[in-house]
Amino acid sequence: MSAIGLNHFLALGAVLFCLGTYGVLTRRNAIAVLLSLELMFNAVNLNLVAFARFMPNLDGVVLAVFVIAVAAAEATVGVALVLSIYRNFRHIDLDQVDTMKG
Amino acid sequence: MIYDPNPVAFWLLAAMVAGCALAVVRARKLFHAGLALVGTLFAVAGLYGLLQAWFLAAVQVLVYAGAIAIMLLFAIMLTHHMMNPDLKSLTTQPWTAAALCLMLLAVPLSSTWQTAPDTTLSPTWTPKCGFQVAEAVPSVEALGFRLLDPFTLPFEMVSVLILVSLIGALVIARRDPTLPEPPEGREEKAP
Amino acid sequence: MEPIFEQFVRDLTGGFQVPFWAPMLVSLGLVLAFIALNAMFMIWLERKICGRIQRRMGPMLTGPKAWARFSMWTGGWFQTPCDSVKLLLKEDIIPAQVDRFGFMLAPVLVFMAALAVYVPLPISSTSYAQSAPIVVAVADLDIGLLYVVAITTLTILAILTAGWASNNKYSLLGGMRAGVQILSYEIPMLFALMGPMVLAGSLSLGDLVLVQHAGLFGVPLLGWFLVPSFLGAVVYLICAVAETNRPPFDMPEAEQELVAGFSTEYTAMRFAMFYLAEFSNTFVVCMIFTAVFLGGWTLPGFIPPSSLNLGFFSLPYFDLLAGMAIFFAKAYAVVLLLMWIRWTFPRLRPDHLMTFGWKFLLPLSFVNLLVCIVLAAIQQIYFGGNPG
Secondary structure, eight states: SSOOOHHHHHHHHHHHHHHHHHHHHBBBHHHHHHHHHHHHHHHHEEEEHHHHTTTTHHHHHHHHHHHHHHHHHHHHHHHHHHHHHHHHHHSSSHHHHTTTOO | OOOOOOOHHHHHHHHHHHHHHHHHHHHHHHHHHHHHHHHHHHHHHHHHHHTHHHHHHIIIIIIIIIIHHHHHHHHHHHSTTTTTOOOOOOOOOOHHHHHHHHHHHHHHHHTTSSSOOOTTOOOOOOOOOOOOOOOOOOOOHHHHHHHHTHHHHHHHHHHHHHHHHHHHHHHHHHHHTTTTOOOOOOOOOOO | OHHHHHHHHHHTSSOOOOTTHHHHHHHHHHHHHHHHHOOOOOOOHHHHHHHHHHTTTTSSSSSSSGGGHHHHHHTTTTTTHHHHHHHHHHHHOOOOTTTTHHHHHHHHHHHHHHHTTTTTTOOEEOOTTSOOOEEESSSTTTHHHHHHHHHHHHHHHHHHHHHTTTOHHHHHHHHHHHHHHHHHHHHHHHHHHHHHHHHHTOOOOHHHHHHHHHBEEEEGGGGGTTTHHHHHHHHHHHHHHHHOOOTSSOOOGHHHHHHHTTGGOOOOOHOOOHHHHHHHHHHHHHHHHHHHOOOOTTTTBBBBOSSSSSSEEETHHHHHHHHHHHHHHHHHHHHHHHHHHHHHHHOOOOOHHHHHIIIIHHHHHHHHHHHHEEEEHHHHHHHHOOOO
């Protein structure tokens, strides 16, 4: 590969997104799910910035800043929820947090 | 100056991103997964630098790696017994999930590889610019102007959103002093 | 740094073109050498100042006999090399139950942070054999100020990892306290630095110094951002002391309470990494303070000539050397101030520390930002804009 183009960045973003999805689907620990979620956010950001660079348009970078801010807000509330679950169940295994089932 | 990203830099950073992301989803110890996430975030910041969005790279390190990831590490420390023996299985239905994710991956990959890489698309971007900023220069000044002019409402809304999430997190995570403590001794149930 | 280095080599060797990786390696070597030598000097200085403030002599007995005549002020300078050799020769113990990966990673991370933060710091500028004055830094980044604050995240990560991996309640407590402390004081620090950024119109540290040289409202003497952004300078200094875990903010390393905090389980070279990084960070925050608030390598109204004519011989790069001398003199003055603070005040309790940071320093930094914005607006409207 001699020249790096837009496709390379988009492919990397896709790989990162799929790894994140795999993590969200399989991991049992709630915080591991949050970590994988952050991977998905980063994949989206990478796509945005790559498009912004190659179009060129600055709006992609601006949107990426907003995505980072929203991810911060979401991670905060996610961690608060996990702490609350831990306090009530004494563990954060998502397979066993199922008191509403059935 | 045509935009010509260094291939060595790109492949090194891509390898670091992929490797650390794999460690995040597959690490046996949760703290290692947290550290791997920080590694991924730094590598992605490096990619933003490669894409000449330097301000975004600094913000990524400052906010994502330096605040969000650290907060997740604190959460790990608060909810995990130290040196806990690992659960017998960390994951549920890993093979099904892997198959699904590979199918998901095939969609964007097939569309990006249909077209040949077009590196002649991008005109020049110069890092430093004067006061009259051109439209597509990713300097801090240009970003500031964009945030204030077309993107005023999202900018203000995001600040309100962060305030709301801050208050919400405080309320959710606060221990209610009127309720009794949950009984001690219910450890993680290893299957 | 690259144009200066290439020009220097070309002058010396008559036209040799350096490969692209040579300036990076040379910068790395210089920074590493500087960190080591500076740490030795600063540790000796710390002990001397500590001794003098506590009405005693400080280290006196090491060093050659001929030095004894001046030993009251300069004695014991050989103490630090002896201590370093002792530290290097100690046995490297890794306790059995630690998380080996994290345990070994933490000193590496903290030293990476200590090294990486030297990149945008400007120590001088030169116009010898260049078409325009060039700022001497490893790389004068456009986002220098933001980069410097972003590197503190690596330090937080290293301390948290050290605390967690040590498998020790004291270490964990020390690590979490240190992490929270550095995180909390990063925010007022950032806002305190925003004041000068607004006044100069740029995040680059070299630009900040040049704007200070140009002066405020056309008066060079008022140029140093210490004057318009005085609150910010005070807030930054306090936050800098907190960021580097120095007393009175050294609760994470409180010797009487937490053994040695997050570095309890570390011995020999690994401990030396933490220790070295702490002293390096102390000097770096003093360097940043000098560059941002004290005018960096410039004196108001004084521009050194690029080569000094000594009659029979003309000394090249004179403005570079003069700038460096001025810069380091100012930086070490700030270091002396920090050491004075350290040995004067008692330690802050954790809840006092948090209250002080969030409820006092943060609003102060907002007030400072407001004042700086007003001053920058006046400068823009009535005095023809900042030169940045």
